[in-house]
Amino acid sequence: xxxxxxxxxxxxxxxxxxxxxxxxxxxxxxxxxxxxxxxxxxxxxxxxxxxxxxxxxxxxxxxxxxxxxxxxxxxxxxxxxxxxxxxxxxxxxxxxxxxxxxxxxxxxxxxxxxxxxxxxxxxxxxxxxxxxxxxxxxxxxxxxxxxxxxxxxxxxxxxxxxxxxxxxxxxxxxxxxxxxxxxxxxxxxxxxxxxxxxxxxxxxxxxxxxxxxxxxxxxxxxxxxxxxxxxxxxxxxxxxxxxxxxxxxxxxxxxxxxxxxxxxxxxxxxxxxxxxxxxxxxxxxxxxxxxxxxxxxxxxxxxxxxxxxxxxxx
Amino acid sequence: xxxxxxxxxxxxxxxxxxxxxxxxxxxxxxxxxxxxxxxxxxxxxxxxxxxxxxxxxxxxxxxxxxxxxxxxxxxxxxxxxxxxxxxxxxxxxxxxxxxxxxxxxxxxxxxxxxxxxxxxxxxxxxxxxxxxxxxxxxxxxxxxxxxxxxxxxxxxxxxxxxxxxxxxxxxxxxxxxxxxxxxxxxxxxxxxxxxxxxxxxxxxxxxxxxxxxxxxxxxxxxxxxxxxxxxxxxxxxxxxxxxxxxxxxxxxxxxxxxxxxxxxxxxxxxxxxxxxxxxxxxxxxxxxxxxxxxxxxxxxxxxxxxxxxxxxxxxxxxxxx
Amino acid sequence: xxxxxxxxxxxxxxxxxxxxxxxxxxxxxxxxxxxxxxxxxxxxxxxxxxxxxxxxxxxxxxxxxxxxxxxxxxxxxxxxxxxxxxxxxxxxxxxxxxxxxxxxxxxxxxxxxxxxxxxxxxxxxxxxxxxxxxxxxxxxxxxxxxxxxxxxxxxxxxxxxxxxxxxxxxxxxxxxxxxxxxxxxxxxxxxxxxxxxxxxxxxxxxxxxxxxxxxxxxxxxxxxxxxxxxxxxxxxxxxxxxxxxxxxxxxxxxxxxxxxxxxxxxxxxxxxxxxxxxxxxxxxxxxxxxxx
Numbered sequence: 038x039x040x041x042x043x044x045x046x047x048x049x050x051x052x053x054x055x056x057x058x059x060x061x062x063x064x065x066x067x068x069x070x071x072x073x074x075x076x077x078x079x080x081x082x083x084x085x086x087x088x089x090x091x092x093x094x095x096x097x098x099x100x101x102x103x104x105x106x107x108x109x110x111x112x113x114x115x116x117x118x119x120x121x122x123x124x125x126x127x128x129x130x131x132x133x134x135x136x137x138x139x140x141x142x143x144x145x146x147x148x149x150x151x152x153x154x155x156x157x158x159x160x161x162x163x164x165x166x167x168x169x170x171x172x173x174x175x176x177x178x179x180x181x182x183x184x185x186x187x188x189x190x191x192x193x194x195x196x197x198x199x200x201x202x203x204x205x206x207x208x209x210x211x212x213x214x215x216x217x218x219x220x221x222x223x224x225x226x227x228x229x230x231x232x233x234x235x236x237x238x239x240x241x242x243x244x245x246x247x248x249x250x251x252x253x254x255x256x257x258x259x260x261x262x263x264x265x266x267x268x269x270x271x272x273x274x275x276x277x278x279x280x281x282x283x284x285x286x287x288x289x290x291x292x293x294x295x296x297x298x299x300x301x302x303x304x305x306x307x308x309x310x311x312x313x314x315x316x317x318x319x320x321x322x323x324x325x326x327x328x329x330x331x332x333x334x335x336x337x338x339x340x341x342x343x344x345x346x347x348x349x350x351x
Numbered sequence: 352x353x354x355x356x357x358x359x360x361x362x363x364x365x366x367x368x369x370x371x372x373x374x375x376x377x378x379x380x381x382x383x384x385x386x387x388x389x390x391x392x393x394x395x396x397x398x399x400x401x402x403x404x405x406x407x408x409x410x411x412x413x414x415x416x417x418x419x420x421x422x423x424x425x426x427x428x429x430x431x432x433x434x435x436x437x438x439x440x441x442x443x444x445x446x447x448x449x450x451x452x453x454x455x456x457x458x459x460x461x462x463x464x465x466x467x468x469x470x471x472x473x474x475x476x477x478x479x480x481x482x483x484x485x486x487x488x489x490x491x492x493x494x495x496x497x498x499x500x501x502x503x504x505x506x507x508x509x510x511x512x513x514x515x516x517x518x519x520x521x522x523x524x525x526x527x528x529x530x531x532x533x534x535x536x537x538x539x540x541x542x543x544x545x546x547x548x549x550x551x552x553x554x555x556x557x558x559x560x561x562x563x564x565x566x567x568x569x570x571x572x573x574x575x576x577x578x579x580x581x582x583x584x585x586x587x588x589x590x591x592x593x594x595x596x597x598x599x600x601x602x603x604x605x606x607x608x609x610x611x612x613x614x615x616x617x618x619x620x621x622x623x624x625x626x627x628x629x630x631x632x633x634x635x636x637x638x639x640x641x642x643x644x645x646x647x648x649x650x651x652x653x654x655x656x657x658x659x660x661x662x663x664x665x666x667x668x669x670x671x672x
Numbered sequence: 673x674x675x676x677x678x679x680x681x682x683x684x685x686x687x688x689x690x691x692x693x694x695x696x697x698x699x700x701x702x703x704x705x706x707x708x709x710x711x712x713x714x715x716x717x718x719x720x721x722x723x724x725x726x727x728x729x730x731x732x733x734x735x736x737x738x739x740x741x742x743x744x745x746x747x748x749x750x751x752x753x754x755x756x757x758x759x760x761x762x763x764x765x766x767x768x769x770x771x772x773x774x775x776x777x778x779x780x781x782x783x784x785x786x787x788x789x790x791x792x793x794x795x796x797x798x799x800x801x802x803x804x805x806x807x808x809x810x811x812x813x814x815x816x817x818x819x820x821x822x823x824x825x826x827x828x829x830x831x832x833x834x835x836x837x838x839x840x841x842x843x844x845x846x847x848x849x850x851x852x853x854x855x856x857x858x859x860x861x862x863x864x865x866x867x868x869x870x871x872x873x874x875x876x877x878x879x880x881x882x883x884x885x886x887x888x889x890x891x892x893x894x895x896x897x898x899x900x901x902x903x904x905x906x907x908x909x910x911x912x913x914x915x916x917x918x919x920x921x922x923x924x925x926x927x928x929x930x931x932x933x934x935x936x937x938x939x940x941x942x943x944x945x946x947x948x949x950x951x952x953x954x955x956x957x958x959x960x961x962x963x964x
Binding site: 180194306 | 699801805806807808810811816817897898903917920921924925932938942943945946947950
Binding site: 247248250251252254256257266269 | 404406434435436437438439442443445447450451452453454455456464465467468513516520
């Protein structure tokens, strides 16, 4: 386990490093003045000059990269040209909203998807199973931003059951939850379908295994077998998959934040792109990519730890 | 008579039509005896053994016959009543102990779980019982090893554990489906010794399923020979081995590696393959592969001939049956 | 052409039986019908659309559905139905071009990585993993910032999303095929890398690659629509489902029809392609079916 963790962490670090390098490459190796590219067309000549000095743009590329690295890893992501605030501050302010939104999406998926998958496996072959299978595929296929838009149209604009804009009043939990329902559902729907299918297939596989037959041979009830033996094993693959799917969820979150005008990293970076606020763009992309790499790392490690078979063989 | 199977037929529907895995099979297991069920792969041995506690795959269909345990018709029982019998009156030991033990639960947890009917017993008491059983089947250092996982034991140990679990409920009938097939010869001998040893304390009956004649000869009182879903010969083990009457039984014995003449330069085999069970031809089921087949054998299915009070075989060559 | 060797590569059954199995599956029929309708619409777009999708008519703006405008008009008086119909062609063009490019780039890199020297393999894999480690949306936004919004940008984003996955698949297959006995035999006979790759390895890897790629078509459509919705894709006045949705969103208070019209073909096409893809995968190799 330790060796696997070390290797996996090493890989994650390499990936993060490469991501930073890619960003560096995008800014500095693209033709044109790196200062303009990095700071955007609204930066004043003074700011640009200061930037050039700090980054050592007259030094060889390798030195520039090292400078860039050290600055980035010290937490300095630059200054926002509009508000003059530190980019890192702005990003960290927005990030919790996105995390809450993404987590709620996962929550929907777990609460609806896993039971649906189990239930389909147990009633396999009946028309209910077929219908839920079709529903699962449909949920996966339809893009989440379309779901967001339609949900907005139907539940907020037409029926006025739920609010359409923003994250709700700070401190007012009920209001914030109400604002969370539609966007998180839009993100989570695709995952409900995905998890349902995965859990169903996984559950069917587990239920067919020999040790389940042994449990039946000793007279344990099917209900006990599913809940105590099969469920844990069936759910294992979903953890690894969750890790991979976080990227998808993130895309969904960005669109959901834009559609529902919620504060968050997604809306932040979108607005920054539109207003050509380059420091904010690169800062947000860097932070989210790093977080994403760390999340997939964590998911892989947890999945490995959960299965004693993998643990023992490592 | 503890177990009576009468005229049992089982089929599996497939896209090409039903596969008749068992056809009009009858056998009995008296209380306290060890009955061996022998046959090659694909003969239907596992289907027969799984049919008794009704653990067949969901698509299996029992198309006829009865299975009676102490006179009670098992096929007519509702699911809950069958479940009550499993582990309690009928216990099973499977072929591959690695895959039949739960990989993610400790042995102790599994052994405690199967005692779920003894609600009065505390967790600790169940654990003590389990340790005692493990000691009885010869697991060294049982008190500590009870918390280990299946993959931490060797193959032979795992099978001992499986036997311990099976005996945990004091069953009347122990069905062992190829218990030594996955083990090498030394371990096989140990398991057979164990089963023989346990026989002293265990007064139930054992149905031992195997394709290996040596195993059957070692342990069983009676033998039933199964070929392609039909019983071709049955009788006491001494009689079957001394006087094998059905051509298939004789061929099986001839092929037994233990009987090879020293200096023989080839393994004898039974030529041909099992018949297609989706398309049963009339006549004796063994006729296509039988060296002694006559014209009649291909037309007419033989009926059992009594060679002795409890020794029967189904073959036209044995006089008009 | 050598016959496929490994059974984890789906063996493409005789065309006839695959087709029959596909048509026997109700979802396959449904998906096929939808895809056919969409492709037909795309091809005949200019004839089906009653108006020029860029025709502006301010006096008729934001009107609801009527006999002359099936989905009504948008904020510039343009016929929404026409925009949606022509948008079908854009959507399919972008998706097909992008997926094809991804297959070529990913496939070639995968072959090189699998068959070539270890160092090159490691480098290519590192590139794959790095590109894949970017969440697609962030990559897209970074790219838009650097090279500006355009259809080309959208295609680059799609290629960056798909090519690494294809590359890894091809690489894995190539690696295992490289060890196959018949490859050793060929090399003993003096065959060069090019011949081995082209004659023995390529035919075996192309099957699963194409299956994977065909299931990515709806994803490509979604990426284009999403980026166009954000204003980073198709440039106005070219119509795209995404831009129609954007207009609809901006005027959601005035009329729901624009959003409904923009979303409908997106839903239908993603459903259609996905159902078809699933049914196709089951029909090609029933052993791949997860449902035993």
